Amino acid sequence: MKVRLRHNSSRKKTTQVIIISVIVITVGMMIPKAISIVAATVMLPVHATNIWLESSSSLIPSFVRDRQSLEAEIKSLNNELIVSKSSSLTQQRMIDENNRLRHLLSVDGEARVAASVVARPDELPYDFLQIDRGSDHGIEVGSPVFVGPDIVIGLVVHTAAAYSFVEMITTAGFEATSFISGPNVVAVLEGLGGGVARVRVPQGIPLSVGNLVYLPSIEPGVFGRISRVENEPTQPEQYGYISPDIAISGLFQVSVGKLSQISHSATEIDEQVIRIMNSNLLIEPDVIDYEATSTDKEVVTDES
Amino acid sequence: MKTAYAIALCLLITFSVLQGWLVLGVASAVLFSLYFNTAFLIPLAILIDGYMGSFHSVPMLSLAIVAWYGFVEYLRPRFANYSSA
Numbered sequence: 001m002k003v004r005l006r007h008n009s010s011r012k013k014t015t016q017v018i019i020i021s022v023i024v025i026t027v028g029m030m031i032p033k034a035i036s037i038v039a040a041t042v043m044l045p046v047h048a049t050n051i052w053l054e055s056s057s058s059l060i061p062s063f064v065r066d067r068q069s070l071e072a073e074i075k076s077l078n079n080e081l082i083v084s085k086s087s088s089l090t091q092q093r094m095i096d097e098n099n100r101l102r103h104l105l106s107v108d109g110e111a112r113v114a115a116s117v118v119a120r121p122d123e124l125p126y127d128f129l130q131i132d133r134g135s136d137h138g139i140e141v142g143s144p145v146f147v148g149p150d151i152v153i154g155l156v157v158h159t160a161a162a163y164s165f166v167e168m169i170t171t172a173g174f175e176a177t178s179f180i181s182g183p184n185v186v187a188v189l190e191g192l193g194g195g196v197a198r199v200r201v202p203q204g205i206p207l208s209v210g211n212l213v214y215l216p217s218i219e220p221g222v223f224g225r226i227s228r229v230e231n232e233p234t235q236p237e238q239y240g241y242i243s244p245d246i247a248i249s250g251l252f253q254v255s256v257g258k259l260s261q262i263s264h265s266a267t268e269i270d271e272q273v274i275r276i277m278n279s280n281l282l283i284e285p286d287v288i289d290y291e292a293t294s295t296d297k298e299v300v301t302d303e304s
Numbered sequence: 305m306k307t308a309y310a311i312a313l314c315l316l317i318t319f320s321v322l323q324g325w326l327v328l329g330v331a332s333a334v335l336f337s338l339y340f341n342t343a344f345l346i347p348l349a350i351l352i353d354g355y356m357g358s359f360h361s362v363p364m365l366s367l368a369i370v371a372w373y374g375f376v377e378y379l380r381p382r383f384a385n386y387s388s389a
Contacts, residue, residue: 014377021346021370028350028359028366 112146112255113137118163121248127154127171127193131254135159144257147246150222152215156256164256168248169215169223170197178223180240182211189213189223192241195248199226199240207231207240310340314348321352321365333372342373 053061115137119130133139143156145166154168169176174191178199183206187199201207211226226240313336320329333345349369353359358366 010377010381014374017343017346018370018374021350021366021373024350025363025366025370028354029363032360 112257113139114253114255115139115164116253117251120251121168121195124165127168127191127195127248128157129154129166129168129248129251129254131164131166131256132162133256134162134164136161139164139256140258146255146257147244147251151244151246152223153244153251153254166254168195170195170244170248176215179214179216180207180211180226181214183207186216189215189242195243197223197242199242200237201240202237203231203233203235205238207238211240213240213242306340310336310344313340314344317345318348318352322355333369337372337376342376345369346373 052058053064055061113133115131115133117129118132119128121127121129124130129145131139131145139156139159141156141159144152145154145156147153152169154166154171156164157167158165167174168191169189170191170193172191172193174197176189177186178189179186180199180201183201185201185205187201189197189199191197199207199213207226207229209226209229213223213226215223224242224244227243228241229238230241231238313332317329317332317336320326320332336342336345346366346369349366350363353363353366356365358364
């Protein structure tokens with residue numbers, strides 16, 4: 001009897017465990033589906049609204065999208081403004097430091113002659129300017145012509161008493177050695193006419209828009225920035241085109257520096273050194289006083 | 305000590321199933337059923353099925369363990385009667 005009762009209770013317990021396990025497994029199988037149905041039902045209006053705002057061409061979504069893009073643009077422009085402000089502050093500090101150092105070294109800016117532009121390339125051939133200052137005002141052939149404190153635009157090629165002609169660097173056929181900051185290379189700058197010059201560098205040099213172009217032979221000689229790069233992979237060279245920031249037709253006043261600002265080439269310096277050496281070795285035909293080493297000087301003087 | 309053996313066997317069954325060592329897993333489960341209550345394997349199987357994501361379809365391991373539990377409990381009295389006889 002006892003065994004039968006224990007056997008029945010054991011079977012009952014086993015049945016209960018099996019039933020509970022099956023119920024738990026069934027509920028476990030239903031839970032993911034229930035959650036996904038609930039989530040889909042709840043999220044459907046949110047998702048539909050999001051799609052409507054992102055892709056609809058109605059008035060309100062367009063307004064919202066435009067507003068968001070304009071806000072993003074304002075934010076990026078504000079960032080750029082902050083960066084440029086700090087850059088200009090750095091630039092101003094460097095200019096001040098440069099001026100201070102120049103003053104310390106007694107290298108002050110040379111006096112320049114201000115001149116007005118009386119004729120421009122549309123009135124003159126090629127890229128020439130006529131200015132209203134000439135030799136009477138201290139203008140010399142070869143003097144550099146500046147716009148602003150450091151942007152050089154050309155050289156004086158002819159002076160009359162009251163006027164001068166300036167050949168711009170952009171005139172066709174003008175060539176000069178230039179230095180390109182950024183890749184930090186020396187390149188030949190050639191004028192193309194129409195206010196455009198270009199530099200020619202080999203392939204592989206990282207030329208990019210915005211690189212500053214200097215004319216080292218003129219101090220200070222910033223010419224401009226590269227505004228376009230022409231780079232054909234099949235060509236051995238690449239070109240950087242430079243247009244001065246100020247249009248030729250907008251030139252009104254310029255300043256003319258001194259000829260001393262233009263440095264001479266190594267060949268000219270060598271020739272000058274040789275000329276000096278040649279003249280230094282030349283002995284002047286002066287009378288030479290003889291002085292014997294064994295005779296008193298006083299005796300020699302008296303006798304002579 | 306018995307509890308420690310039970311825990312060790314449960315861990316062995318878990319790692320075997322997760323690593324795919326089915327022979328070792330089945331052997332461990334049989335050993336567990338011989339010495340301990342097979343009902344403790346049911347929540348273990350449910351947990352492993354939940355970890356593997358089997359409840360999105362049919363949790364075969366859980367159903368297999370439930371069936372194994374019923375089979376073991378069906379056989380246990382017969383073995384007890386046979387040994388007592």
